[in-house]
Amino acid sequence: MTVRVLLADDEHLIRGALAALLSLEDDLVVVAEAASGPEALAMARAHAPDVAVLDLQMPGADGVKVATSLRTELPGCQVLIVTSHGRPGHLKRALAAGVRGFVPKTVSAQRLAEIIRTVQAGNRYVDPELAADAISAGDSPLTAREAEVLELAADGAPVAEIAERAALSQGTVRNYLSSAVSKLGVENRHAAVRLARQRGWV
Amino acid sequence: MTVRVLLADDEHLIRGALAALLSLEDDLVVVAEAASGPEALAMARAHAPDVAVLDLQMPGADGVKVATSLRTELPGCQVLIVTSHGRPGHLKRALAAGVRGFVPKTVSAQRLAEIIRTVQAGNRYVDPELAADAISAGDSPLTAREAEVLELAADGAPVAEIAERAALSQGTVRNYLSSAVSKLGVENRHAAVRLARQRGWV
DNA sequence: ACCGGCAGCTGACATTTGTCATGGGCCGTG
DNA sequence: CACGGCCCATGACAAATGTCAGCTGCCGGT
Numbered sequence: 024m025t026v027r028v029l030l031a032d033d034e035h036l037i038r039g040a041l042a043a044l045l046s047l048e049d050d051l052v053v054v055a056e057a058a059s060g061p062e063a064l065a066m067a068r069a070h071a072p073d074v075a076v077l078d079l080q081m082p083g084a085d086g087v088k089v090a091t092s093l094r095t096e097l098p099g100c101q102v103l104i105v106t107s108h109g110r111p112g113h114l115k116r117a118l119a120a121g122v123r124g125f126v127p128k129t130v131s132a133q134r135l136a137e138i139i140r141t142v143q144a145g146n147r148y149v150d151p152e153l154a155a156d157a158i159s160a161g162d163s164p165l166t167a168r169e170a171e172v173l174e175l176a177a178d179g180a181p182v183a184e185i186a187e188r189a190a191l192s193q194g195t196v197r198n199y200l201s202s203a204v205s206k207l208g209v210e211n212r213h214a215a216v217r218l219a220r221q222r223g224w225v
Numbered sequence: 226m227t228v229r230v231l232l233a234d235d236e237h238l239i240r241g242a243l244a245a246l247l248s249l250e251d252d253l254v255v256v257a258e259a260a261s262g263p264e265a266l267a268m269a270r271a272h273a274p275d276v277a278v279l280d281l282q283m284p285g286a287d288g289v290k291v292a293t294s295l296r297t298e299l300p301g302c303q304v305l306i307v308t309s310h311g312r313p314g315h316l317k318r319a320l321a322a323g324v325r326g327f328v329p330k331t332v333s334a335q336r337l338a339e340i341i342r343t344v345q346a347g348n349r350y351v352d353p354e355l356a357a358d359a360i361s362a363g364d365s366p367l368t369a370r371e372a373e374v375l376e377l378a379a380d381g382a383p384v385a386e387i388a389e390r391a392a393l394s395q396g397t398v399r400n401y402l403s404s405a406v407s408k409l410g411v412e413n414r415h416a417a418v419r420l421a422r423q424r425g426w427v
Numbered sequence: 428a429c430c431g432g433c434a435g436c437t438g439a440c441a442t443t444t445g446t447c448a449t450g451g452g453c454c455g456t457g
Numbered sequence: 458c459a460c461g462g463c464c465c466a467t468g469a470c471a472a473a474t475g476t477c478a479g480c481t482g483c484c485g486g487t
Contacts, residue, residue, distance in 0.1 A: 034309060034330035036337060040242030043334075047245070107236060107309075128236035132245075135238060166463060179415030181443070195465055201445055211445080211473090213381030213415050368433065384474070397435055403475055413443090413475080 026143045027054045029072035031063035031089070032105075033081050041076075044132045051136060060084025064092055072100055074143050076135075079106035079113060087113065087120050094121040101142045105135075109153040111160035112223020124148040163224040164206045172199040174225045177216050228345045229256045231274035233265035233291070234307075235283045243278075246334040253338060262286025266294055274302055276345050278337075281308035281315060289315065289322050296323040303344045307337075313359040314425020316351065326350040365426040366408045374401040376427045379418050 028045060030053050032038040042053045055070045057063035060083035067075055067089075075093060077086035084092075090102040103124035104117050114125050124142040126135070127150055138148045163170065175185045182200075186193040200212045207215045219225045230247060232255050234240040244255045257272045259265035262285035269277055269291075277295060279288035286294075292304040305326035306319050316327050326344040328337065329352055340350045365372065377387045384402075388395040402414045409417045421427045 035333050036307070036330045037239050037242065039334045040239065040246040043246045043249070044242040105238070128238045131237050132241050168464065179411075179413055179417075179419060181412055183443090191464095192466060194467060197445065198447095198465085201447090204445080209381075210383060211381055215381075217381060370434065393434095394436060396437060399475065400435085400477095403477090406475080 024050060026051050026074060026139060027070070027072045028052065028139060029055045029057070029063065029067055029070060029075040029100075031057040031060075031066075031075065031081060031086075032078040033058050034078075041132070045136060045139070048136045051139060058082075060086075060089050063089050064096075067093055067097055067100060071097060074101050074103055074139050076103045076105060076139065079104055079117075080108075087116050087122070090117065090122045091120045101145070103139060103142045103148075109150070109156065110221065110223030111153075111157040112163065112225075114149065114153055114157045115162075115223070118149075125153060126150045127153060160222050163219075163222070165203055165219070165224060169199050169203045169206075170219070170225055172196055173203050173212070173216055173219055176200065176212050177220070177225070179213070226252060228253050228276060228341060229272070229274045230254065230341060231257045231259070231265065231269055231272060231277040231302075233259040233262075233268070233277065233283060233288075234280040235260050236280075243334070247338060247341075250338045253341060260284075262288075262291050265291050266298075269295055269299060269302060273299060276341050277302055277304045278341065279304060279306050281306055281319075282310075289318050289324070292319065292324045293322045303347070305341060305344045305350075311352070311355040311358065312423065312425030313355075313361075314365065314427075316355055316359045317364075317425070320351075327355060328352045329355060365421075365424070367405055367421070367426060371401045371405045371408075372421070372427055374398055375405050375414070375418055375421055378402065378414050379422070379427070381415070 028051055030038055030042055035058065038056055038058070042056060045051045045053055054072055055066040057066045060081045063075070063077060077089055079086040086104045090104065093100055093102055101123045102121070104122050105126055105128055107128050109127050117125050124138055124147065126138060141148045165173065172185060172189055175188050182193050182196050186196045189196065204212055204215045207218050209215050209218055230253055232240055232244055237260065240258055240260070244258060247253045247255055256274055257268040259268045262283045265277070265279060279291055281288040288306045292306065295302055295304055303325045306324050307328055307330055309330050311329050319327050326340055326349065328340060343350045367375065374387060374391055377390050384395050384398050388398045391398065406414055406417045409420050411417050411420055
């Protein structure tokens with residue numbers, strides 16, 4: 024009746040500490056650790072854990088991507104995502120990817136252990152605060168292209184460069200940018216980028 | 226001969242896990258924990274630890290600010306800063322604030338324990354990789370005002386707003402922005418903001 | 428005393444943006 | 458099929474931004 028756990032987080036310190044802490048619970052056992060997305064996937068294949076605790080931001084592939092792959096490869100493995108910066112959009116994406124749990128790193132280890140058990144039992148758990156944020160943030164009002172262009176604009180590139188990289192005319196790029204800006208109700212595209220990022224829409 | 230440690234990190238999960246892990250070392254004892262800058266300061270005053278392990282990014286006041294205050298209030302307390310995102314500029318600021326150690330969260334708990342001892346003994350320890358980054362990044366080429374204006378430009382505000390908030394004329398703002406852009410060798414001010422942020426110059 | 432660097436401003440100009448109107452093609456729904 | 462929504466484009470215009478030259482004044486170093 025022990026739960027076999029896979030732990031993935033790029034920060035060695037945290038991963039190790041977490042492993043130590045979860046091991047104090049006598050019904051939990053950490054069977055594998057990983058420091059990147061691909062590594063997490065490999066470890067999961069090798070050890071077939073009951074629950075995979077994944078950090079949202081990892082090098083290689085983020086938690087949601089890993090969860091998606093896991094969903095098809097190891098249907099018996101439930102995924103729990105842990106994150107520092109809870110962005111509403113991420114939660115939505117995560118849920119869509121079949122993730123069963125989504126919690127911020129501000130929870131205590133006690134709570135985490137409970138949540139791992141909850142998830143292992145096939146139930147879902149989403150942090151109430153994050154859920155509230157996600158609901159109040161609503162769905163992205165941006166169309167696919169608007170989001171794409173906004174993303175290309177993220178590093179402050181001029182319109183000409185965005186147009187080239189998106190294989191669009193400059194006028195079109197400006198139109199999309201303009202409509203995104205008006206939809207988000209902000210001053211200019213840079214603020215739009217920031218807001219969309221905050222909301223997890225890009 | 227035990228080292229009394231203060232632990233400050235806003236992520237409960239990590240703080241708790243870390244505390245558990247450090248307690249395994251029999252010469253280390255965690256005497257206090259804090260979840261924010263001001264709280265860390267208060268805890269330090271109350272418990273006078275030998276070493277303060279501070280997260281760089283915390284609500285209220287960041288690790289460096291706390292270190293600065295600690296330096297004068299508790300000269301006997303050595304400060305060790307732990308961070309996820311090692312930005313060169315932060316390291317420089319930290320060292321200037323009298324911080325004795327600076328490490329990324331990717332180190333293992335074993336290493337961290339050793340480093341805590343090193344710091345407690347009055348020696349310094351800086352992660353080699355972060356040090357290399359800081360050296361290669363060099364000093365900020367920006368003047369005080371340039372940096373200030375760049376900071377106000379960070380959220381994509383129009384020049385008019387920056388000018389108002391900085392109590393400068395719009396022309397002056399544009400001049401500073403322009404010189405910052407050319408010094409950093411980037412396309413426009415938004416890219417400049419990004420680069421300066423990356424380098425830790427803002 | 429002089430020079431250089433920084434702060435601060437102005438004005439003029441070219442370029443880049445944001446905004447709007449307008450049009451066509453494609454697709455899904457009623 | 459008509460309608461609406463998204464995609465993609467053009468052209469024109471206004472506004473914001475970037476760039477340059479040139480001005481004053483302060484301060485620190487030689």
